[in-house]
Amino acid sequence: MTKAAWIRLALLAAAIGGLEGACRAGWLPRTAIIPPTEMAAGGWRAVASGELNEDMAQTFSVVAIAIMVSLAGGFLVGFAIHGRPRLRRALDPFLGAYYAIPHFAFYPLLIVLFGLGPGPLIALAVMFGVVAMIVATMNGLDRVPRVLGKTAQVMRLTGTDELWRVRLPAALPHLFAGVKLAIAYSFIGVIAGEFILSTKGIGHAIAFAYDNFDARSMYGLILFVLLLVASVNLTLHTVEQRLIQRRSR
Amino acid sequence: MADGASALAAAERQDRLEAWGGVALTVLSLAALWQGLHYLAGDSAIASLPATLRETWHLLSGPRYWPHFRETMSAFLWALLIAVTGGVGIGVALGGHRLSGEVAEPVLVALYSIPKVTLYPVVLLFFGIGLNAKIAFGALHGVIPVAIFAMNAVRNVNPTWLRTAATMNLGPLQTARHILVPATIPEIFSGLRIGLSLTLLGVMIGELFASQRGIGHLLMTSIEVHDVRRIMAVVLIVSVLAVTLNALMLAIDRRLHRRV
Numbered sequence: 182m183t184k185a186a187w188i189r190l191a192l193l194a195a196a197i198g199g200l201e202g203a204c205r206a207g208w209l210p211r212t213a214i215i216p217p218t219e220m221a222a223g224g225w226r227a228v229a230s231g232e233l234n235e236d237m238a239q240t241f242s243v244v245a246i247a248i249m250v251s252l253a254g255g256f257l258v259g260f261a262i263h264g265r266p267r268l269r270r271a272l273d274p275f276l277g278a279y280y281a282i283p284h285f286a287f288y289p290l291l292i293v294l295f296g297l298g299p300g301p302l303i304a305l306a307v308m309f310g311v312v313a314m315i316v317a318t319m320n321g322l323d324r325v326p327r328v329l330g331k332t333a334q335v336m337r338l339t340g341t342d343e344l345w346r347v348r349l350p351a352a353l354p355h356l357f358a359g360v361k362l363a364i365a366y367s368f369i370g371v372i373a374g375e376f377i378l379s380t381k382g383i384g385h386a387i388a389f390a391y392d393n394f395d396a397r398s399m400y401g402l403i404l405f406v407l408l409l410v411a412s413v414n415l416t417l418h419t420v421e422q423r424l425i426q427r428r429s430r
Numbered sequence: 431m432a433d434g435a436s437a438l439a440a441a442e443r444q445d446r447l448e449a450w451g452g453v454a455l456t457v458l459s460l461a462a463l464w465q466g467l468h469y470l471a472g473d474s475a476i477a478s479l480p481a482t483l484r485e486t487w488h489l490l491s492g493p494r495y496w497p498h499f500r501e502t503m504s505a506f507l508w509a510l511l512i513a514v515t516g517g518v519g520i521g522v523a524l525g526g527h528r529l530s531g532e533v534a535e536p537v538l539v540a541l542y543s544i545p546k547v548t549l550y551p552v553v554l555l556f557f558g559i560g561l562n563a564k565i566a567f568g569a570l571h572g573v574i575p576v577a578i579f580a581m582n583a584v585r586n587v588n589p590t591w592l593r594t595a596a597t598m599n600l601g602p603l604q605t606a607r608h609i610l611v612p613a614t615i616p617e618i619f620s621g622l623r624i625g626l627s628l629t630l631l632g633v634m635i636g637e638l639f640a641s642q643r644g645i646g647h648l649l650m651t652s653i654e655v656h657d658v659r660r661i662m663a664v665v666l667i668v669s670v671l672a673v674t675l676n677a678l679m680l681a682i683d684r685r686l687h688r689r690v
Contacts, residue, residue: 188529283672285638377639
């Protein structure tokens with residue numbers, strides 16, 4: 182581990198320890214925040230007791246569907262637009278402004294359209310994630326060095342062979358940047374939607390605990406979600422680094 | 431010479447014309463898509479374009495709904511102020527000190543990609559329901575991208591320029607004014623653009639949950655009474671506002687980057 186990583190770890194430990202001490206000493210109001218050890222215990226109890234199994238199953242299946250739709254749809258749409266420069270120029274201002282729109286404003290509309298359930302959550306998460314994948318796909322295909330295409334021509338590869346053996350592998354690290362974003366955005370979209378208005382799911386469980394002044398479950402679940410998403414992101418980051426390294430070799 | 435300049439100007443005009451044509455085409459196809467969905471899904475799911483425009487006019491023309499817009503705007507502006515000053519402060523400090531930057535960067539990136547909405551109850555517990563919670567939540571969304579961009583801007587200042595400044599015996603203030611500020615402003619501004627969008631997003635999310643006023647609250651009450659027209663009118667207002675702000679910032683952004 183580097184020096185910076187050690188310092189980061191030490192600071193993190195100090196922050197958690199400080200929070201624990203401040204809570205135990207009564208410097209922070211107990212109605213607002215509880216000690217981290219109690220958060221961890223609350224989270225462990227909530228997850229281990231099995232009360233949340235249904236909520237977790239709902240959240241994870243919705244996130245998984247949203248990720249798959251975002252990745253497959255984003256790749257196909259990005260690939261299609263990339264081959265049509267005129268269409269791409271017309272869409273450019275739209276794609277550039279897309280992430281300025283607060284998508285959660287659409288959530289009530291999606292509930293009206295799809296009813297309360299997994300439908301609007303999937304739609305919200307896909308709306309959020311798919312455009313990142315579209316943009317990453319187009320950028321990735323843009324950055325395939327032209328010499329690779331020429332080499333493929335010289336070797337008389339057919340269209341599909343050229344795509345599978347040359348273009349896609351060359352674009353892979355850029356595509357992966359889109360994969361990373363689409364996955365993070367799917368989690369954010371689903372959990373935020375559940376939190377705002379839903380009858381099931383981890384996000385709903387957090388809002389439910391908040392409404393019932395159940396600070397232990399609430400902080401426990403928040404901790405659980407944040408640790409889960411942070412570890413997913415860390416894994417993806419490691420894979421991405423490996424992909425970039427492999428290419429520069 | 432004069433011919434070359436006028437040809438260049440003509441080409442630029444042509445480019446601008448094409449860009450506007452693209453925007454017009456996008457708006458038209460979105461309108462067509464909207465109307466098509468309306469015919470497919472029916473009045474109870476998607477209001478038609480003319481009906482939505484009438485409702486938008488109704489919302490904006492009378493004084494009845496202005497308190498909601500004012501509430502959201504004031505929360506947004508305060509949150510933006512905090513996000514920008516805090517973000518630039520943090521970013522410049524971390525960018526100026528190499529080790530601190532290395533320590534903090536992964537933490538900032540991790541904070542950027544977690545679902546911050548889960549932290550909203552915590553914000554509510556600390557600030558109570560009301561304007562302050564929205565401001566805090568909006569600022570929480572905006573501050574991180576601003577800090578990340580500002581940090582990279584300071585890190586990427588060409589060291590030769592700083593050495594030149596030292597050779598010329600510039601004081602710290604002079605170095606800041608003539609070297610650091612002009613060198614970092616374009617990149618910091620790009621961060622501001624993203625931070626602005628995210629701050630608006632944060633304020634809106636804050637209003638969708640446990641709120642008594644604001645545009646988000648208007649949305650939630652509209653869904654409770656199943657007023658599709660109003661939902662769509664509010665969504666339209668928010669989207670147009672967000673896209674216009676973004677276009678404005680993008681235009682300034684491009685100008686700043688071109689100058690360097």
